[in-house]
Amino acid sequence: MANLKELRGRIKSVASIAQITKAMEMVASMKLRKVQAKAQSFHPYTEEIRHMIEALASKVSGNADVPLFLQREVNTVGILGITSDRGLCGSYNSNLLFALRKQVEELQAAGKKVKFWCYGRKGYAWLTRRGYEVERFFVEPALDKADFSAARLVGKALVEAFESGMVDEARLFYSRFQSMIKFVPTNAAFLPIASIAVGQDAKKQNFELDFLLEPDATTVFNRLMPRYLETVVFDSMLQALASEHASRRMAMKGATDAATRMNKGLKKVYNRARQENITKELLDIIGGASAVS
Amino acid sequence: MASELHLRVVTPDRTIIDRKVAGVSFQGVDGGYGILPHHAPLMTALAQAGVVQITELDGKKVDLFAADGFAQMQNNVLTLVCEAGEFAYEIDLARVKAAEAKAREKMAGLDRLSEDFLRAEASLRKALAREMLSRRGSGTGGLH
Numbered sequence: 001m002a003n004l005k006e007l008r009g010r011i012k013s014v015a016s017i018a019q020i021t022k023a024m025e026m027v028a029s030m031k032l033r034k035v036q037a038k039a040q041s042f043h044p045y046t047e048e049i050r051h052m053i054e055a056l057a058s059k060v061s062g063n064a065d066v067p068l069f070l071q072r073e074v075n076t077v078g079i080l081g082i083t084s085d086r087g088l089c090g091s092y093n094s095n096l097l098f099a100l101r102k103q104v105e106e107l108q109a110a111g112k113k114v115k116f117w118c119y120g121r122k123g124y125a126w127l128t129r130r131g132y133e134v135e136r137f138f139v140e141p142a143l144d145k146a147d148f149s150a151a152r153l154v155g156k157a158l159v160e161a162f163e164s165g166m167v168d169e170a171r172l173f174y175s176r177f178q179s180m181i182k183f184v185p186t187n188a189a190f191l192p193i194a195s196i197a198v199g200q201d202a203k204k205q206n207f208e209l210d211f212l213l214e215p216d217a218t219t220v221f222n223r224l225m226p227r228y229l230e231t232v233v234f235d236s237m238l239q240a241l242a243s244e245h246a247s248r249r250m251a252m253k254g255a256t257d258a259a260t261r262m263n264k265g266l267k268k269v270y271n272r273a274r275q276e277n278i279t280k281e282l283l284d285i286i287g288g289a290s291a292v293s
Numbered sequence: 294m295a296s297e298l299h300l301r302v303v304t305p306d307r308t309i310i311d312r313k314v315a316g317v318s319f320q321g322v323d324g325g326y327g328i329l330p331h332h333a334p335l336m337t338a339l340a341q342a343g344v345v346q347i348t349e350l351d352g353k354k355v356d357l358f359a360a361d362g363f364a365q366m367q368n369n370v371l372t373l374v375c376e377a378g379e380f381a382y383e384i385d386l387a388r389v390k391a392a393e394a395k396a397r398e399k400m401a402g403l404d405r406l407s408e409d410f411l412r413a414e415a416s417l418r419k420a421l422a423r424e425m426l427s428r429r430g431s432g433t434g435g436l437h
Contacts, residue, residue: 041307048303048374052336052365148305148376211334211367215323223322223338224363227376234305 004277007270011263018259024088025252031144032245039238046231053228059217067163068193068225076113078135078167079104080158080190080233082174082240083123085142090251092175092183092244093122099185100173104132115167117157119143119237135161143241151234152226159229162191174236175243181250183243190232193225297350298330299370302357304378309357316348317371319364326364328371335366339375341415342422356381358426360419377419384427393420 081100083093100123104114118124118137127134136157141150158170170191175183213220300317302310318327320343328335339362347355362375396417403410 042305044301044303044308045305045374048301048365048372049363051372052363052374055336055365211336214321214335214337219322220336220338220363227361227363227374231305 004270004273007266007273011266011270014259014263014266018256018263021252021255021259025249025256028089028245028249028252032242032249035238035242035245039235039242042234042238046235049224049228049231053221053224055211056213056217056221056224059213059221068159068191068229071192072168074112074168076115076167076169077107078115078117078158078161078170080117080119080154080170080172081123081127082143082172082237083118083120083126084240084244085121085144087122088251089244089248090254092247092251093126095183096173096175096185097123097126099187103173103187115161117154117161119154120240143237143244146237146241148230148234151230151237154237155226155229155233158190158233159226172233172236174240175247176236177239177242177246180246183247186236186239188232188236190229296330298328298332300347300373301370302345302359302373302375302378304375309378309380310347313350314347315350315352317345318348319343319345319359319373321364328364328366331369332366332371334368335364337364338362339364339373342419344422344426345373345378356426356429358384358423360422381426381429384423386424386427389420389423389427393417393424396420 079100081096083096087093107114114132116127116132116134118127118134120143121139124134124137138150138154141147161167162170169189172186172188172190174186174188176186178184297313297315298317300310300312300314301308316327316329318325320326320340321337322340323337326337339359342358342360345357345359347357349355358377358379358381359373359375360377362373362378365372365374396413399413400410400417403413
């Protein structure tokens with residue numbers, strides 16, 4: 001009898017877990033849709049900025065006025081890791097951090113120092129737990145609500161670190177969103193700006209490479225550069241966010257399915273036990289009745 | 294139509310305009326620009342905060358606020374890439390006023406050469422440009 005009661009309790013709790021994970025799944029897919037819409041409306045901006053910088057790069061190449069292009073000997077590498085603030089999103093964070101750890105170990109084996117910048121609480125907790133020092137942890141605004149100005153803040157911090165010589169190279173670590181079920185930990189070079197493919201795109205688009213530039217190439221370029229870096233950061237933030245939500249959606253879907261399956265099994269066991277009980281009671285009653293008569 | 298150019302105005306949030314117009318004028322960092330169809334290829338930076346005036350194909354004029362942008366003219370397509378951009382009727386005057394007051398307040402307590410001051414000044418300039426445009430659009434005073 002106690003067994004029956006216990007089973008009833010378990011069925012109930014498993015059902016409510018399924019309900020919660022189901023709700024989380026739906027929330028995650030809605031957020032994912034929102035991020036995707038954001039990424040879509042942001043895409044033309046990135047494209048245009050990229051076109052411009054490509055067109056401009058041919059005009060300023062070989063110009064020493066742009067320190068962000070300068071490759072120097074790498075002693076210290078700055079890494080910006082973008083992870084999620086919350087857990088319950090499957091292997092999203094651990095995959096990324098695994099790749100990050102491998103990279104860091106490689107760099108340290110090569111005798112290079114590594115400094116960290118962090119977006120997302122999970123990554124921060126992971127790094128501090130392992131004794132890495134985090135240069136700066138971006139808390140506000142939360143990645144979920146991050147807009148373009150957040151990207152500007154992050155971009156500026158990295159550019160400053162690069163310009164002041166604190167790091168000789170900056171990289172971005174985030175999960176690139178490939179499809180609803182595939183997110184690839186990505187390690188992208190950020191600074192110094194690697195050679196931008198000059199003219200290739202232009203040829204494709206039938207651009208006239210000979211154009212008026214006012215006031216002059218360096219001025220425009222220096223104003224365009226920060227914008228470009230911001231778009232790169234913002235793009236990776238959106239990618240990371242999309243991956244997070246998609247990953248959580250998947251994890252929660254898995255959890256819901258498992259809970260439903262478990263519930264089914266438990267119900268079967270419960271019903272069998274109940275039937276057994278009834279049969280036993282019936283036998284008792286029949287046995288009692290035949291003894292009386 | 295013989296004389297038209299394609300105008301694209303792109304911001305991080307959305308593509309505001311992507312269609313044919315008769316002409317565009319805007320403020321660059323070094324002065325005003327007037328772009329007519331088949332303008333020579335050009336690239337320039339837009340003023341920190343300014344008004345983009347669009348002449349539609351039927352001769353009507355539409356004003357647009359644009360901040361921190363770049364203009365590129367290629368193959369009769371003018372692309373304006375800006376951080377912020379909105380039509381005159383989209384501007385919320387109350388919010389702009391609040392932004393203006395905040396910027397002024399910030400500037401009052403700051404060293405004139407500090408970075409914060411410059412930033413506050415930039416936001417003040419943006420607020421004022423928005424305000425002017427909004428007033429002009431609704432015909433409640435302003436410059437024109």
